[in-house]
Amino acid sequence: MTNPKHARGEHYLTTPKAEPFLERLIFNNRVTILVLFAVLTAFLGYNAVKIQPDASFERMIPLEHPYIVNMLEYRDDLENLGNFVRIAVATKDGSDIFTEEYMETLRQITDEVFYLSGVDRSGLKSLWTPNVRWVEVTEQGFQGGTIIPDNYDGSSAESLEQLRQNVLRSSEVGRLISDNFRSTIVYAPLYENDPQTGEPLNYAAFSRELEEKIRDKYQAQNPNVSIHIVGFAKKVGDLIEGIGAIAWFAGITIALTTLLLFWYSRCIAGTLVPVLTSIVAVFWQLGALKILGYGLDPYSVLVPFLVFAIGISHGVQLVNAMAVEAARGFDPLNAARLAFRGLYIPGMLALISDAFGFLTLLFIDIDVIKDLAIAAGLGVAIVIITNLVLHPLLMSYIGITAGGIRQVQKQGEETDRKWRRLSAFASPKAAPISVLIALLGLGVGVYLKQDLKVGDLDQGAPELRADSRYNTDNAFIIDNYSTSADVLVVMVKTPVEQCTQYTVLRAMDTLQWELQNTPGVQSTVSLADVSKVVTKALNEGNWNWYAISRNQTIINASIRDAPSGLINTDCSLTPTLVFLEDHKAETLKTVVNAVEVFAANNSNEDHTFLLAAGNAGVEAATNDVIAKAKDWMLVFVYGVVSLLCFATFRSWRAVLCIVVPLGLTSVLAEAIMALSGIGIKVATLPVIALGVGIGVDYGIYIYSKLEKFLLEGKSLQEAYFETLRSTGKAVIFTGITLGLGVVTWIFSPIKFQADMGLLLFFMFIWNMIGSIWLLPALAHFLLKPEQMREKARFASAKS
Incomplete structure (x- = not known):
């Protein structure tokens, strides 16, 4: 030695x-x-x-998108912004809600929710709140009142029967009251910031309060009651709760990496x-x-x-x-x-x-x-x-x-024989075959990724497992209520005191008719519906009068007691609520396109149709932003990587050798997303950029060594053999170790972590394979060793 x-x-x-x-x-x-x-x-x-977990409704939405700009501009006039929770209180033995025991439990839950920090108490709705009413037409005219009558005692048969009649006369069946009368909903809109302290809503703490003070407490107190909770705040709270599981996976990753690293070294x-x-x-x-000043949200x-x-x-x-x-x-x-x-x-x-x-x-x-x-x-x-x-x-x-x-x-002759066999990837015989296989793979990937969608592809919260507590609760509400939790709000803007004009209501009614014949729409509600129902009622219930009257006096009378959520205080804005079957990418795209076409053709100086509020409106805006930015993001990331590689190696040939395998990986990763039913959304979009950023490491290390040995005068295959001897094992080991570290994520209770684990596993492994297999094949066609050596000698002499 x-x-x-x-x-x-x-x-x-x-x-x-x-x-x-x-x-x-x-x-x-x-x-x-x-x-x-x-x-x-x-x-x-x-x-x-x-550092603390952090989440915010407004930080998860595209604030500069026109839909969101419209929503925030008129947020004080709307009740369906998307940041709310719905708490379904259901009976478990198949009995209906018209019992003293059930109604008392519902009253206590309503009171409990009223005092939860972050709840907008003025908008709270339940059978026990005064803003939920019934209305009917009698010979003397309209009469109505709160669903819970003033003389309700809960113990007498007469009192419970009165409650039943009030429920039947209300418009809340299918909305706050299930179609089978076995559950009701407590609807609680939320503040983004506490109006007293100005502090952002703590979603983790709020979610824990819902579990401890509502679900656990009242299910234990009344065994015949089951409670189901959905809403943005609850979903984010469950995601933050899953961070504990992420910590376990962090420990597993560190332990596995340590063991593999010792085995290697x-x-x-x-x-x-x-x-x-x-x-x-x-x-x-x-x-x-x-x-x-940053925290850790469920995605970062x-x-x-x-x-x-x-x-x-x-x-x-x-x-x-x-x-x-x-x-x-x-x-x-x-x-x-x-x-x-x-x-x-x-x-x-x-x-x-x-x-x-x-x-x-x-x-x-x-x-x-x-x-x-x-x-x-x-x-x-x-x-x-x-x-x-x-x-x-x-x-x-x-x-x-x-x-x-x-x-x-x-690492003697046996190891050298392995590297010698792998170095054949740079040989004149193997290189064309490798490039042909890559081209075939590219073609298959481009074909398969055509089915890739932007947005969610499943009902409920796709960030969580289908059998998670949240998605189970969401399935219960979908199955038992005729109005979906996915609401798109189309805003109709008019001059002040003009929102009830015949032309405005007629245009809204036409939009509703078109939407009700659009795939994915469950039902619609607007001020036009109120006017038609009341006009019919004022004419002895004759269906011939179920229409918007051209007489403005009749219209004004028909909407006199319209719900506050369907008209603002100065009559300059009235929303059309569109209840969707789900918030899947295709559903949102179809419905939003229909509204945009209608708005373009029907908006004028008297009324303007604006998109969009509601949780579905937020989802649509988010999908639109991601769809437009995705391709620019990829162009920029590849552009930056290419410029950095060119600045370092001063060769466009080197850039192609390093970047082309990355491009193949990106295409194949998107194909896998399409095949696996994974949409491009807030949770998965970062993986595309991360995979490119991390994957370029392998190619840079391989190429830098390959160039070094080529400049020393070795042939391409011999230079690649020496490259594999010096750094090939480290590159292969790194790819496999990182892949095995993230593949454990597929067992996570958080679905988007499982999706990221699958995608990162593929990208880590395939980027490593690309640098070992495809890079030398490209080098065979692109690199000119003699020119490289001549250029290096000239540069050395000049310096």
Whole structure:
């Protein structure tokens, strides 16, 4: 074996220019830098443990979209903004709601909900609230009152019968009262911010209150009652609750990665130091987010996983390079310096590409995705520091153990034969076959991804499992109520005091007729319905009078007692409520297109149809923003990655070798989404950018080594063989380890984490395969080794 000192001396004497300034700065100040790292880790770690789950209705919607602008402008005039909870109180033994015991339980639940923090008490609705009334026409005219009569005592048969009659005379059957009269709903609109304190609604705490003070308490108090709760706040609360499960998966990922890393390196230091520095990066990221005022919403909570994965990915490369240098006889310090010297340029390029890949999510005009982009970009910036500075500095003191050195030295002829076989991917015989297979795969992927939809593809909350508590509750309400929880609100804007004019009501009635004949629409409600029903009632119930009168006096009389939710105070806005069968992507697209066409043809100076409020309106706006931004995001991420690769390697051929395999992976990933029934939405869109950003690392490491050996005069296949010997094992191991780490997510109770796990598993593995298999095949057709060497000699002579 070469004498270490001689080897070191010869190396440094013959290549003094190879020692870059950055290397000298870091390794000549090791103690100072490590002390600084320790102080920063303690400070940021302290802040990291204080970070809290965070969610906001407005941060999850595209505030600049015209639909949302309209909704927020008229939010004070609307009751169906989408941020509400519906609490269904049902009997379990098949009895109806007209019993003293049931009504008393409903009264107590209504009172309990009234005092929950965050509830807009003025809009609370239940059979027990005074804003839920019945109306009928008699010989003396209209009469009505609250559904619960003033003389209700609950104990007498007469009182309960009166209650039944009031319910039947109301318009709430199918809305607040189930079609089979076995359950009723407590409807509670929510404030986004507490009107007294101004603090945002704490969705996690609110969800816990619903479980503890409503569901658990009253189901235990009355065994004959079952309670079902749906609404945005409850869905987000359940997602935040699932963060506890995410912590378990984080532990599993760390443990699995540690075991695989030890199996790969056979070095305790080479195992623990990359894991430690990656965990430090996560703590730095969380601490920095806390200082900057960010929390962890249900979507960005997975970003620390990715930061850890990226840290491990680059850490493996350093451990591998140090083990090779240690096997050549260098001591820990110089092995670390040489490993740093060989990796810091491709490492920084890969990490900067990762960061820009994440930052492209800023194109999506939804705050929760922007927050995710910032969190991920910040995390990658920190990984640059921890993996390219902290990791080599720690290893410069500890070094590769004897077991790790033996692991490298025993890679003899058998291993070389494996790499020799794989190097055939760069041969003239195999390269055309590989490119042909890639083209066929591209064609299949493009064909299959045509079925990819933007938006939700399932009923209920697709972020949660179909058998989750929330989706079970949602299924109960869908099955028992004729008005859906998915409401699209079309706003009709008029001059002040003109919303009840005949032309306005007639246009609304025409829109309703068209929508009721549109697939996906369950029913519609508007002021026009009220006018027609009352006009009919005033004419002895004759259906011939079920129409909008041309006589304005009759119209004014017919809407005198219209519900407040169907007309605002100055009669300048009246909504049309469209109840949908679901909020699937196709349903929303069909209905919204129908409304937009109608609005374009029927809006004038007397009335303007505006989209859209309601939870379905929010979903439609979100889908529209994602659909428009998705392609621009991909163009930008590939553009940035290509520019960075070109700036580093100064060759468009190199860019194609690195980027083309990524493009194939993106197409195939979208095909898998289409086949798996996964739509592009807030939860899954980031995966597309993340997969590109992380996947480029493999190609950069492979190409940088390949170029190095080509410039040394080796043929393409021989250069690729040497590339595989030096870094191939690390790339393959990284891809498999990261893939196995995220594939465990498919068992998560949170559906979107399971979807992300499946997609990231495919992208990690396939990007690795692309860099090992397709990159050398492309290099066979694109790279010109002689020209590369001539260009390098010219550049060297010029410098």
